[in-house]
Amino acid sequence: MELWYSLLSILPFDWAQPGQMYFMKHALLAVLVITPLFGILSTMVVHSRMSFFSDALGHSAFTGMAIGALCGFNQPTWAAVSFAIVFALLFNLVRRRTALASDTVIGVFSSTAVALGIFLSTLNGRSFTKFNSLLIGDVLSVDPAMIGVLALILLMVVILWAVSFNQLMLSAVHPALADSRGIKVFWQETIFSVAIAVVVTLSMTWVGLLVINSLLVLPAAAARNIARSMWQYHLISLVGAVAAGIAGLMTSYYMGPSAGASITLYLAVWFALTFLLRKK
Amino acid sequence: MRKIKHGKLAAGCADACCLKLDGLSVNLEGDQILEDVSFHLHCGEIAALIGPNGAGKSTLFRSILGQTSYKGTITFSPAGGPAIRLADGAVVGGSRPLVGYVPQSPSFDRGDPVSVLDFFTAATAKWPVWLPVPQKYRERAAASLRRVHGEDLLDRAMGALSGGQLQRVLLALALEPVPHILILDEPLSGVDIEGEHQLLEMLDELRTQYDLSIFLSTHDFATLGSFADKVILLNRRVLKAGTPDEVLASPEFYETFHLRMGRGGER
Numbered sequence: 001m002e003l004w005y006s007l008l009s010i011l012p013f014d015w016a017q018p019g020q021m022y023f024m025k026h027a028l029l030a031v032l033v034i035t036p037l038f039g040i041l042s043t044m045v046v047h048s049r050m051s052f053f054s055d056a057l058g059h060s061a062f063t064g065m066a067i068g069a070l071c072g073f074n075q076p077t078w079a080a081v082s083f084a085i086v087f088a089l090l091f092n093l094v095r096r097r098t099a100l101a102s103d104t105v106i107g108v109f110s111s112t113a114v115a116l117g118i119f120l121s122t123l124n125g126r127s128f129t130k131f132n133s134l135l136i137g138d139v140l141s142v143d144p145a146m147i148g149v150l151a152l153i154l155l156m157v158v159i160l161w162a163v164s165f166n167q168l169m170l171s172a173v174h175p176a177l178a179d180s181r182g183i184k185v186f187w188q189e190t191i192f193s194v195a196i197a198v199v200v201t202l203s204m205t206w207v208g209l210l211v212i213n214s215l216l217v218l219p220a221a222a223a224r225n226i227a228r229s230m231w232q233y234h235l236i237s238l239v240g241a242v243a244a245g246i247a248g249l250m251t252s253y254y255m256g257p258s259a260g261a262s263i264t265l266y267l268a269v270w271f272a273l274t275f276l277l278r279k280k
Numbered sequence: 281m282r283k284i285k286h287g288k289l290a291a292g293c294a295d296a297c298c299l300k301l302d303g304l305s306v307n308l309e310g311d312q313i314l315e316d317v318s319f320h321l322h323c324g325e326i327a328a329l330i331g332p333n334g335a336g337k338s339t340l341f342r343s344i345l346g347q348t349s350y351k352g353t354i355t356f357s358p359a360g361g362p363a364i365r366l367a368d369g370a371v372v373g374g375s376r377p378l379v380g381y382v383p384q385s386p387s388f389d390r391g392d393p394v395s396v397l398d399f400f401t402a403a404t405a406k407w408p409v410w411l412p413v414p415q416k417y418r419e420r421a422a423a424s425l426r427r428v429h430g431e432d433l434l435d436r437a438m439g440a441l442s443g444g445q446l447q448r449v450l451l452a453l454a455l456e457p458v459p460h461i462l463i464l465d466e467p468l469s470g471v472d473i474e475g476e477h478q479l480l481e482m483l484d485e486l487r488t489q490y491d492l493s494i495f496l497s498t499h500d501f502a503t504l505g506s507f508a509d510k511v512i513l514l515n516r517r518v519l520k521a522g523t524p525d526e527v528l529a530s531p532e533f534y535e536t537f538h539l540r541m542g543r544g545g546e547r
């Protein structure tokens with residue numbers, strides 16, 4: 001962290017000066033780790049039409065938090081991660097075994113998870129308000145240990161992308177064609193949805209449940225407007241996510257609104273810009 | 281258009297290179313999709329599978345591709361090699377023969393940021409295509425596309441290709457590596473006359489060049505005689521198999537398609 005602090009002291013901002021405002025320095029580093037994560041995952045969420053699924057995962061993560069809190073864990077986050085993984089696995093299994101359309105299956109899972117979460121968190125007449133912070137999120141409260149965990153996850157996602165992106169893409173384009181080329185489509189989809197589950201759950205506390213899905217949809221949606229190849233698609237999605245992340249955090253610092261919401265709004269502007277420049 | 285006839289092998293597989301289906305049955309959740317399907321397909325031969333919608337054509341292909349479970353056996357005898365027997369997922373006597381597959385209608389949106397080069401590299405190489413594709417893979421993809429006269433398509437978006445161009449790209453992919461058996465699901469639908477002519481000519485070149493078995497499904501009966509060595513009429517069971525002339529003149533063909541038409545049904 002010392003290296004990061006001294007790196008920042010080069011910047012001409014008042015919060016970047018040595019010996020103060022550590023929460024802001026941590027938040028900036030967290031944003032620089034979280035936004036690439038979303039920028040990368042976003043490409044396949046949009047490509048394989050899973051934006052509704054990632055939205056449902058956000059809801060299940062909240063339920064996991066409620067279960068964790070109910071069981072008296074100090075760190076309900078890990079309970080939430082486990083719950084989200086179970087949710088993702090169960091969803092993949094049911095989707096494979098049923099003739100129902102995938103958005104219907106997601107609807108079933110999503111509503112069940114939300115209802116269970118509200119049920120558990122309000123059991124015995126308890127107040128829901130302590131979960132309000134989850135809905136909005138607060139990146140300024142992130143601590144260095146958590147940034148380390150997120151950085152580790154980012155590394156794992158990059159490795160996953162290096163090893164199995166091709167298979168994942170073909171599975172999304174045409175499962176039968178992918179299978180004929182020896183790709184285990186079910187496992188590709190499962191690993192990918194578990195990756196989304198972990199990322200969504202771990203970043204929910206900092207970004208906010210209400211806007212987290214926009215981070216999984218907007219970067220790639222904007223990139224699709226102008227990209228012509230997979231490389232451009234990833235580059236534009238990644239750059240857009242990181243730039244919006246930094247701009248959003250600064251807006252949050254100087255003007256006071258939630259960082260998650262600011263980042264999302266910058267991404268929405270980015271989408272509008274690329275829409276105007278879109279390929280014909 | 282047709283050049284070789286493997287007439288001398290017509291009696292059976294014997295020692296020749298051949299794909300043999302024996303008593304193939306598929307039952308999916310209580311529905312009997314295929315029942316006791318048996319036939320031979322020699323290398324270098326083009327066979328057309330015809331039948332009404334829901335006849336089990338795609339399921340038959342899926343069985344050969346090993347994507348569905350079935351009863352009965354599928355045997356592949358490579359030229360000069362020992363027979364490889366595939367029975368419900370298990371492979372006996374060698375490794376699974378390579379089956380090239382050209383699917384019916386892959387879903388590409390117009391806006392999909394997947395270039396032909398991305399698609400090709402993703403399917404044939406380990407290089408992750410979210411990074412810029414190096415020259416080496418570019419040349420490799422171009423060489424594959426040259427086989428189907430499509431090297432100029434390399435930088436086009438998959439979603440912007442015409443039906444015929446997409447077929448050619450998928451065909452080039454199915455030939456990488458060159459398979460023992462090539463399966464094409466409805467390759468002629470959504471392709472204009474010019475594209476159809478081009479595709480059939482290409483298939484004819486391929487089977488002479490690589491001596492592979494080509495197995496395709498089609499609804500286009502008018503052109504059958506010009507390219508198919510063998511036609512298999514399927515409706516859950518094999519109703520009739522033989523040369524295009526034999527099948528098209530058979531009462532089974534008439535019954536399967538014309539009587540339905542008389543009742544105001546399809547086709």
